[in-house]
Amino acid sequence: MTKLQVRAFIYQLGCFAILFTSFRYLVDHYTNLIGYWVPLTAFAVGTLLSPKFQAVKTKDGEKLFMKWIFIKEIKEM
DSSP, X not given: OOHHHHHHHHHHHHHHHHHHHHHHHHHHHXXXXXXXXHHHHHHHHHHXXXXXXXEEEEXXXXXXXXXXXXXXXXXXX
């Protein structure tokens, strides 16, 4: 794995972890869900809402790109 691929993985993991813990807290405190439904719901919401990072080899070299559900275009990082 290249340096940018590792960076993309860490960014994606960090964003998911922040969203997962936030939504787990919110689901736990503001809904009537119990048991495995709390982390399962937080996982689904975190997966859908977290930005996607990817390292791509272009003719100018390797670049890091981000796609997010709230932004229409793909951004270069």
